[in-house]
Amino acid sequence: MAYSIALDGTNWRFSDLKDLLAKATPKRSGDELAGLAAESAVHRIAAQMALAEAPLADFLTATFVPYEIDEVTRLIVDGHDAAAFRPIASMTVGEFREWLLSPQATPEALAAIRPGLTPEMVAAVSKLMRLQDLVLVAAKCRVVTAFRNTIGLPGRFATRLQPNHPTDDSRGIAASLVDGLLLGAGDAVFGVNPATDGVQDYTRVVTLLDDIRARLDVPTQTCCLGHVTTAIKAINKGAPVDLVFQSIAGSEGANAGFGVSLAVLAEARDAALSLGRGTIGRNVMYFETGQGAALSANAHHGVDQQTMEARAYAVARRFEPLLVNTVVGFIGPEYLYNGKEITRAGLEDHFCGKMLGVPMGVDVCYTNHCDADQDDMDGLLLLLVNAGVNFVITVPGADDVMLNYQSLSYHDALSARDITGRGRAPEFEAWLAKVGLTDSAGRLRPDPDPLAMRPGLAAITARLEAAE
Incomplete structure (x- = not known):
């Protein structure tokens, strides 16, 4: 017509x-x-x-x-x-x-x-x-999910703690993770993008994350962001997998470029559910998307990139994920040229995902060859928090040393909380107070003394030293 x-x-x-x-x-x-x-x-x-x-x-x-x-x-x-x-x-x-x-x-x-x-x-x-x-x-769209804590409740937003390392070094990952925890990050997930995609490395990383989480008794979930088929193999070998990750797009051809289909995603979800690791919920999938994914795979069928992105959320909601985020500025200026286009796209993606019932987060980010800077990211972050974003991604110093792009720092999330009064996932917020990192208002203490964390940190250090 x-x-x-x-x-x-x-x-x-x-x-x-x-x-x-x-x-x-x-x-x-x-x-x-x-x-x-x-x-x-x-x-x-x-x-x-x-x-x-x-x-x-x-x-x-x-x-x-x-x-x-x-x-x-x-x-x-x-x-x-x-x-x-x-x-x-x-x-x-x-x-x-x-x-x-x-x-x-x-x-x-x-x-x-x-x-x-x-x-x-x-x-x-x-x-x-x-x-x-x-x-x-x-801001009127609410999508609440749960695994070991509850994400998406009104008046709150969560953070993914992303302790990536260029060589997947266990000590480097652990140092970045503890740094983020001490700054109140990590209620969405401890999520590492591995430098390689073998089952052995995947299992080592996810085991490390789970060990830190368990020793410190943190009410959150962990994820190694390897390929979904790697996760299935690791689960079959007994790896402690909380969330299964996969990048997805809005057409069968684009998903084939990622090496997945709806049947493979269903198999992965069933495998993760079979472990029964969630304590308060059964949302076990984590998806990433981004405008331009289908176009870059030449699988967009003449459809504009933002509409193709919205179609990816139909895939996501089919599998009842805990987390979905658009990596809004990651693909580069060939798809979103500058800070203005990135800001618009991030808000579009968040709106479309939430309208379709997807627990939507955003990686507020840009690549170094893009016409954008951290001022653009500050603006988008504050807009998203006021829009009720479920979670954002945070990395040490806003600079991901493995993926080589600029995101948000742990401190950026703290600023957004101070400005907007938004809290963390309630279970995680209670843990921060219990270990002495935050005060009664949920703010980081200026001189924290997390005595309850010391035995766990000592055990983690000893484990890493023994592994060398």
């Missing part, structure tokens, strides 16, 4: 919804390099005006990636809940935006319509929103 609108003396025509969404997307380098973007600002505005008048019901029959060749499309189409869609079925995309911004769109109302939303609908309405709109609506 074609869409058209008259603007500025020109009758603008868009061949179908896929074309309309691409042209309505706020400016970003990836769509321009792919030849999908609007030719001018006026062209983009015309597309947004036409998109505002498009009925939401049109998305149920539109083809973005063909059903016959794509299991992600089949997942989206076959899983659509017509009853949940009914309250908004008569709305246009523009009317849906107005409803989302209204007091009628309560957290309960938003949760009720989730099964009736497709990723393309959510991506479409995000293209009509300003940054404050994306923040306002996302």
